[in-house]
Amino acid sequence: MDSGAKTQKSGANSDTGAGGQPQWSFLRVVASFRRWWHDAVMGTVEQEEVIAKRREECAISSRYLFMTAMSAGIAILGLLLSSPAVVIGAMLLSPLMDPIMGLGFALAIGDYRWMRQSAHSLAWGTLMAIGLCAMIVFVSPLQDITSEIASRTRPNLFDLMVALFSAMAGAYAMIRGREGTIVGVAIATALMPPLAVIGFGLATLNWTVFTGALLLYVTNFVTIALTVWGMARLYGFSATLSERQTRWQNFVLAIVFIALAVPLGFSLRQIAWEAGAARQVRGELAANFGASSRLSQPEIEFDREPMRVSAFVWTTRLEPDAEVRSEANLARLLDTAVDVQLKQFLVRDEESAEEAQLASVKLAEEEAARDRLQELTARLALAAGVEEDDVLIDRQRRRALVRAKVLPGAPLETYAALERRITATEPEWRVELIPPIATLPSVAFDGEEPDDAAREAITLAGWAAQRLGRGLVVSGPEEQAETVRSLLVGKGAEASLGETRTGEVRVAWAPNEDE
Known part of the structure; x- marks a missing residue:
């Protein structure tokens, strides 16, 4: 066989794989996907509109500072009172998500002026929130570490993952114009509560609380900014940087992300150790009393020195030496000093032990x-x-x-x-707050249909009518008034048509029969 035939055969083998399938089919699929993504996805994004809106909401303003201060005040009061509902209210008010998202978009397009503006707004909002929270705690008679405060002092790798996924949702919502999702993202990432805990640690000079909450806050905002940068680049927001600058930017971002992941990984390792220690504690305590006894869930205080373990035991035979034996065995298993405190209750038999345990759980x-x-x-x-x-x-x-x-x-x-x-x-309760009689909002139309603000006004009027048990009267242009009346009836309200007139549609209270 001559050299030309060999070359031809070699070329044929390089183009096909096992079974005669082309080796380059996978690359063609990838290229086809990239073309589809560029045309059908990236091509539908209004980049200028998204950037203009993000840039506007990143500017520092009186509204931004006021809402940040109010959110911080609500957050620290909720933490001191250990009220999750109040803390959630603070998350809904907090505007800190805007400059953090702005950082990500500015990084994606290489707009360092916008980046400085976002960082400036974030820094002022952060410092003001910490200072206000510290001042409130300093003058407050409540300075105990509540469960809500303690839960925000030990960040771990899962916190980074929560921030990652919620930032992806938030960036997608902003890019695709689905900004109602941002409320859920704000709750998930919880930017304001860690800031409030930082203020608490500063006011009480508790540096363990201060540094733990600071790490959680930095984790959240850096992860959000980097994730938004990645999502923006994925959707075609490009930077006007040289190839060398882009490589250096990517290198710095990777270093920052790894620097965050390492301490969080150590924190996750500590939590995994505590989970294993809790299993060993329960097994050791149960082994001291036998199968006929019943044990409550042990309460373990890992932060104490020595580590403290407390539990209730319902047993048919009291074991005076159980605490000593448990302390010795657990110290050997966990390689740390342990203080065991057990409260033993004598019962007749195994059935009595089960009944006592169930009664205790039910009472709790x-x-x-x-x-x-x-x-x-x-x-x-x-x-x-x-x-x-x-x-x-x-x-x-x-x-x-x-x-x-x-x-x-x-x-x-x-x-x-x-x-x-x-x-x-x-969510398990039906909560009804009956408002006082108040003026109902007018309803504006955008063409033949009510606009978004008008629909919100209709929903509000329907809610008020249901809570107060009163009817409504709709007046205005005939066709528009009938549209509003139908929508109100759909909301479960009793509504009738009033006088026909020009101008806006107005909704008023129907007079009571005894009026």
């Missing part, structure tokens, strides 16, 4: 439910401006009802927002 659940109900009552009373005795609670039907007092200057939307906020934290 009832106490927790009672505390939760009391907290719900207190929140409703505070939101409505009334005493707790004025809140009606139906435990069997899980219904809570309260009639709100008139809050000076508060529109109906305020009462509806208060009800929504409390309902979000109590």
Whole structure:
């Protein structure tokens, strides 16, 4: 065979793989996907519109500073009171997500002026929030570390993953114009509560709390910024940088991300050790009493020196030396000093032990439910401006009802927002906050249909009518008034048509029969 034939055969072999399939088919699929992504996905993104809106919301303003301060104040009060509902309210108010998202977009397009603007807004908001929280804690009589505070002092790798996924959702929402998702992202990443905990640590000079919360905050905002940068680049937001500058930028970003992941990895390793230690503690305690005994879930305080373990035991035979034996064995297994405190209850037999354990668990659940109900009552009373005795609670039907007092200057939307906020934290309860009689908003049309603001006004009017049990009268141009009336009926409200006239559609209260 001559050299030309060999070359031809070699070329044929290089183009085909096993079974005669082309080796380059995978590359063609990748190229086809890239073309589709460029045309069908990247080509539909209004980059200039997205950048203009992000740039506008990154600027430092009186609104930004005011909302940050209010969010910080609510967050630190919620943390001191250990109230998750109040903390969630602070997350909803916090505007810190805007400059952090701006950092990511600015990095993606290489706009360092915008990057400095975002960093400037973020720095001022961060320092102001920490200072305000520290001042509130300093003058507050409550300076104990609550469970809400403690939960934000030990960041781990899972916190980084939460920030990563929520930032991807937030960036997608902004790029694709689905910004309603940002509310959920703000709650998931929880930027303001760690800042409040930093202020708490500063005011109480507790550097363990301070550094733990600071690491969590830095983890969240850096992860969000880097993820937004990656999503923006994926959707075609390009930087006007040289190839050398781009490589250096990517290298720096990788170093920052690794620097965050390493300490969080160590934190995750500590949490894994604690989980294993908890299993060993329970196994050791159970081994001291035999199969006929019943053990409560041990409470372990890992931060104490020595580590403290406490539990209840229902047993048919008291073991006076159980604490000593457990301390010695656990110290050997865990390689650390352990202080074991057991409360033993003598029972007749195994069945009695099970009954006593179940009764104890049921009692604890009832106490927790009672505390939760009391907290719900207190929140409703505070939101409505009334005493707790004025809140009606139906435990069997899980219904809570309260009639709100008139809050000076508060529109109906305020009462509806208060009800929504409390309902979000109590999904198993039907919460009804009855607002006072107030002027209903007018309804504007964008062409033949109500605009978005008008639909919100219709929803608000329907909610108020249901809560107050009163009918509504719709007046205005005939066709538009009928449209609004139909929408109100769809919301469950009783609505009738009033006088036909020109101008805006107005919704008013129908007079009561006794008026």
